[in-house]
Amino acid sequence: MNVLKSSLIVMLMFSQFSFATNIEIEAESKVTTEHKVKINGDTVNYSATTGTQPVWNEEGQAVATLHYTYYQKKAVKDLSKRPLLISFNGGPGSASVWMHLAYTGPRILNIDDEGYPVQPYGVKANPYSVLDVADILYVNPVNTGYSRVLKNQDGKLPSKKEQQAMFFGVNADIQYLAQWLNTFVTRHDRWLSPKFLIGESYGTTRVSGLAHELQNQQWMYLNGVVLVSPTDIGIKRDGPVDAANRLPYFTAAAWYHKALTPELQQLDLDEVLAQAELFAIDELIPAIARGGFLALNEKQRIAEKMARFSGLSTQVIMQNNLDVAPSFFWKELLRDKGLTLGRLDSRYLGIDKKEVGDSPDYWPELTSWLHSFTPAINWYLSQELQYKTDIKYNMFGPVHPWDRTKNKTGENLRLAMAQNPYLNVLVQAGYYDGATNYFDAKYTLWQLDPSGKMKDRLSFKGYRSGHMMYLRRDDLQLSNQDLREFILQAIPAAGVPAKY
Template sequence: MTTNSTQNILLWTIMLILFVPQNGKAQQIKVPKDTTIVTNHTTNIKGKTIPYKATVGFQPVWDQNRKQIASLSYTYYKRTDIKNDQNRPLLISFNGGPGSGSVWMHIAYTGPRILKIDEEGFPIQPYGVKSNPNSILDVADIVFINPVNTGYSRMIMDAEGKMPEKEVFFGVNADIKYLASWVNTFVTRYNRWRSPKYLIGESYGTTRVSGLAFELQTNHWMYLNGVILVSPTQIGFKFDGPVEVANRLPYFAAAAWYHKMLPSELQSKDLLEVLPEVEQYAVNKLLPAIVKSGYLDASIEEEVITKMAYYSGLSKKTIKQHNLEVPKSYFWKDLLRNRDGFTIGRLDSRYKGMDIKEAGEMPDYNSELTAWLHAFTPAINYYYTQELNFKTDLKYNMFGPVRPWDRTENNAGESLRKAMAMNANLHTMIQSGYYDGATTYFNAKYVMWQLNTNRKLTDRLSFKGYRSGHMMYLRNEDLIKANDDIRDFIIKSSTTISKGSKY
C-alpha cells in the first residue's frame, strides 16, 4: 500500500468520526413541546399608548391516552394595563389553506405589528414590520394559532419514533375536533373562561371556525359572542352548477371595473353603484338562462351574451364559445389579453402577472401570491427572532404539508347556523374584498343568505365589503376600515350579553 493510499484512508476515517453521529441517527431539530417565551412591548393605537405582553408558546395536543401527539405554536397578545379583565374580549385567530400558517392576519391585519408594505399592499424593501395603529388590541386580546404542520407547529413522535396517523389532524372534522380541545386547554391555562370570546378565520379558516363554534358550544360548553368570516369559502354549503356560474358575474364586473375594461357608462360610475345592478342581473336573469342551457331561446341567449359582455369586459365571442360559463381561470388570463397582454391575480385581481405566452387558457402563476410571499416570509422570520426573542432551526411553514385533506361530511355552515340558533348572543360578521377571485364577495353574500333561511338571524348577521382582494387588509384604507368594523362588532356583541342570553 502506498503512503498516499494510507493517508487517504486515515483522512476518510477522521471524517467519518467527525461527521457521523455515534448513535447512528441524524440529529433531529427539536420541536418545543410545552414552552413559552414572554416579551413586553408598547404600541400606539388610535392615538393611545397600549402596553402589552407577547407570549410565543407551544401547547400540546394529546391523544385519548393523554400522550402528546403534536405541539401547536401560538402567539398571544395581552394588554397589560387592564386591572379587571373579566369582561375583556379574547379574539382567537386562524388562517386557512388548509395548511397555511397564521402569519397572514398576524402581521398584516389585527396584530400590533404589521408588514412594511406600500399603501396599496405591494412589497417594498427593506423588509420588516412596523407598528399597527389600527390593531384591535385596544379592545381585545388576541391569540394567533398554527394548526399542525403550519407555522412552527409539528406532530410529535412516540417513544418508538413513530408519528401519529395523519387522519387525526388532516380533514374537515378531524381539524375541528382536535383544535376545539386545544382551545379549551388554552382558555383554561390563561384564565379566559369569563371573557367574551370570538373566533376569526380567513379563507379555509372560515370553514374551521364555523365548525369550531358548534364543537366548542356542544362538546366543551364554551359559548361564543361572535364569529368573523374573512373571505369565506362555501363552508360546506352546496352551490355548484348554475348558481356558482351565475355568481361569478359580479366579481367579473368588479375586476373589470378596476382595470377600466367596462363600457364608459359603467366605468364612469362608482364601483358600489355598478355592483348592485350586476348582482340583480346575475340572480334574476342570468341564473334562469344558465339553467335552461341549450334550450334557451336563441334571441334571449343573444341578449344574455350581450349583457354579460357589457358587465364583464369579456368579448361576446368568448362568452358564446364558453356557452355562458366562462371559467374564472380563463377570465384571469383573458381580461387584459388584447389590451396589454398581462394576466390578473386570482386572490387579488388588482395584481398583474406576466406569462411566457399571451395565448392560453389560464395564467402561468398567481401574481398576487408571489408578491405576498415576497413580503411576508422575510418579515415573519425576522419578527420572531428579533422582536419576540424566539430562535429555532425549525422552518416557519407558510404552507405546510397537510395533504391529503379529508373534505367529506363538511357541514361547517350548518353547524354555525345551529350554534347561532342555540346561542341567542352569537353574532356573525362576513368580510370580503370585491377583487377576490378565489372566494368571491358575491359567494360570501350567498353564504350569509344560507345561514339565514328562516329569516330570524338578520339582526345578528352582517356583511362588509372592501375595495381590495382576498387579504383586503393589505390595502391601508381597508386595513383601517376592516379593523374598525371588527372593533365595532366586538363592542356591540360583547355588551348585549348583559341583557341575558334569550329570545
C-alpha cells in the first residue's frame, strides 16, 4: 500500500512538472473589453483588444506570436480620418509596458507626481492620453511581454542561432515586425488611416528602420515617426563628439541637484543649458580633438569651464583629460554626500556600499520603475483587460546576443522622409537622462538630413525629467500635448498632394 501511494505521489509530481514545463502561449487569441476615460475634460468611450497574432515565415508557417494591446475609440464612422499610433519600446528585449502604462495609454501607473512608486500598486485614469485623437497599438516583439517563439511542426523550437537570424538583430527585427504590421493593419481595416510610429530608446532604432521597411517592402506610407529618448540610430557620434556631447546633460543633472556655482544656479535651466550647449559645440569638441597636443594652459582653461558647467572639480576633469565618463559622473557629483545618481534619470538617488570607486553599484531609477510597473501590468492585463495566461510577462526578455551590424536606420529614416513628403519626425527627450542624453538626441536630429532641405519636418522637444520623461506628471501632460499637436499637424488637409 505504501509502495502504491509513493508511486502515485511520484506520478502526480511528474505530471505537474510536465505541465509546468509545457506552458505555451496561444498563437492566435484575443479578448475585447469596453471602457471609458476622461481626457482633457471630455469622456472618450473605447474598446481594448489584447491578444496574440502570429509571425509568418516565407512558407506561411507560424514561427512566433506577438502579444499586443489595441485601443480603439468607439463610434468612429470613418477610419480613414482616424490616426493609428503604433508603439514600441526598446532594450532590445524590453516589453511595450513602459509607454503603454505610463505615457500615451488611457490607464497609467499609480505613482506620485514625480514618478516614484507608491502603494497600493495599480493603475488609474490617464487624463492626458492621446487616445482622444488617435487609436493606439502597443506591440511586444519576440520574447518580450507574452510574445514567444513557436515550435515547428515537429514540436521543436528553432536553435538559438536560428532564432537570432529570424528575430534578434537590427534588421531581422525590423523585417518581421513590418510583415506583422501588414497583417494587423489588414485584419483591422486600417490601410486608409493616417499612421504614426512611436519608439522609445532602442525602439527609436526600430521605428526609424520600420519607416523605410514599411514603405519599401510593405508599401505602407506613414505620416509621422516619434523618437522618444533616441539611440544613435546608426548615426556616428564617436571620439570628441561623444565626449563633448555629455557636458550639457552633466549641466542639467548638476543644476537639478544644486551643484552648480551660484551664478549659474540662479538661472532657469533652459538658460544654463543654452550656455552649456554653445560651449560644447564651439570650444569643447575642438579642444578634445587636439588630444595630447592641446596646450596645457588651454587644457586648464577648458577644464575650468567644464567644472563650472558640470559641478565636478577642475582637478578630476584634468585627471580624466577632459573626457569624463557618465558612470564616473554618476558616482562623483554627490560623492561628498554619500549618494549616487541614476543612469536613466539622474533625479533618482542611490546608496553604495562604498563611497570610493568610479561607478555606482546599481541604478536606483530602474529598481524604482520595476517596483511599480511589474505588479501593475500583470494585474491590468489579467483583471481589467481579462487576458488570462500562465505565461510569464517578460519585462525584459532573452534576446541576446543582438546583431547590431549594418545599422543604417538613421539613413533609412532620412530616405523614407525624402521618398514621402508627408512624413514628419518628432524627437522627445528628458534633460536628466544620462543613458541617451538629450544633446546626443539633438545632434542626431541635426545630422539626420545634412542637406537641411527637410528640417521643417524635424522637431525637438525637451522635458525636465529623464529617459521616461512622462513619469513626472507635469511632463506627462506636456509631452502628450506635444505628441497630440504633432499628430494633428502631420495630417495634411484633404486633397493636398504629397509632392515637392
